[in-house]
Amino acid sequence: MTTYESSTPRSRELFEKAKQYLPGGVTYSIRYFEPYPFYVYKAYAQKLVDVDGNEYTDYWIGHGAKLMGHKYPPVMEAINRQIEYGIHVGLPHEWEINLARQISRMVPSIDKVRFTNSGTEANMYAVRLARAYTRKTVIVKFEGNWHGGYDALHVAVSPPYDKVCAGLTSEAIGDTMVLPYNDLERVEKAVGKIEIAGIIVEPVAGAGGMIPADVEFLKGLREICDRKNALLIFDEVITGFRLSAGGAQKIYNVMPDITTLGKIVGGGEFAVGAFGGRNEFMELLDQTKHREYHERVFQGGTFTANMLMTVAGYTLLSELERRPEIYTYLDNLGEKLRKNIGEILEKLGLGYTTGIGSLVGVHFTPVRPRDVKTAQTMKDKEKSRKYFKHLLENRIIALTYENPQFFISSAHTIEDIEKLIQATEEFAKNIVKQ
C-alpha cells in the first residue's frame, strides 16, 4: 500500500497554502497532525474522501456531531426541503418550537431551552444563569474537563493545570475553582466553607480521553449542590443524544439543574448549542417577565435557532426518540471496540481503553485512568502519535493526534470495527518489537 505522504500530494500543497492565511494552517489547532492534515473533498456515511481521492473510515465524525454518520439521508432531505423556504431569517419560526419541544420531551431535566451557536456559548450562558439564580459567583469545574473556549471555564484543560492559556486575565478566572475529577472527597472538602453558585461537570470527560464519571461522583455532586443551594450543570455537549435519547443524565439517573447541549442537537450538520432546565431557572431569561435588562439573564445571537439547524435537529431527534435500537447498535459496537482493543493493549502492557456506549478512548498509560489528569500526564505521547499515524496509514482517522479516541456513528459497521481492531493489533505487535 502507498504511504500517507506519497498518496496525499494535493493535501500537502493545500496545507502549504493554508499556512499563509490561517494560523498554523488550520481553523482549530486539534485539526492539525504531522506531517500535515489531509483535506476533505467529500463526506458520506462513515467515510471521508480527500482531495487526492483516498478514502478514510472516519471516527472523528464531525467532532462527534454525526451520530448517524455524514449526510444522514432523512436529515439531508429535511434540509433540502427547508432550503426553498428560508435558511436564516432572524425572526421566530415553527421549527424552533418543534426542536425545543422535542428536547424537553427527551431530556428528563429540561422544561425549557434556549439555542446558541456553539457548546461554548451554551456553557457561558449556563454559568451566567447559575450565578444569576443563586446570586453567588464561584463556579466549580474539574481538571481536564472541556467546556469550550469561554474564559471562565477555559482553565485546567490541558496539563500543567496551574498554567492558563495566553490572554486570560486573572479576573476572568478568579471565580472559577478547579478540582480533581471523580474525587468526591476533595470536592466535599474544598467547598465545605465557601459559597458556590454551581458545579459544572462533563458526565463523561470527552476531550480528556472519554473517561466516564463514577455514578457515586455525580450523585455526590447532586447532593452537594442541593445542600449548598448551588446549581448542578451537566455539560452534555458530547453525551447528549449520544449515550441515550435522554443523554447521560438518563443513563446515570442523576438530574442536573441545567443541561448544556451541542453537536447532535442540530442534526450533526450545523453550528449549534443549547442550554435548558426547569422552568424555575429558565424563567430568568424570560423578557416578558423580566422587562428590565439588568433583571434578566441575557442570551441571544444573530444566527441562533436558524431554520436549517432546527429542522435538521428536529428531524434527527424525533427519529432517535422513535428508534431505541439505534442505541443498542451503537453501544454494541462501542463495547466490542473497547473490549478488543483493551485486551490487545493490556496483554502487551501497552495501555488501556476507557469509555461508555459509543465513546472509546485509548490510553498508552501504565494504569487505567479514572481521571483526565492521570490520562494526560502519564500517557506515552510518542506512542499515542505513532498509533494515530499507523491508523492513518490504514486509512482510518481517529481524534486526535496525541489523544486517540473514537466516536462511533450508526453508519459504522461491524467490519469497520474489526478492521480498526486488526490495525491496532498490528500496531501493538510492531511497537513491542521496537
Ligand SMILES: Cc1ncc(COP(=O)(O)O)c(C=O)c1O
Ligand atoms: C463537553 C464539551 N463541551 C463544550 C464543547 C464546546 O462546544 P463547541 O465546540 O460547539 O463550542 C465541547 C466541544 O467539543 C465539548 O466536547
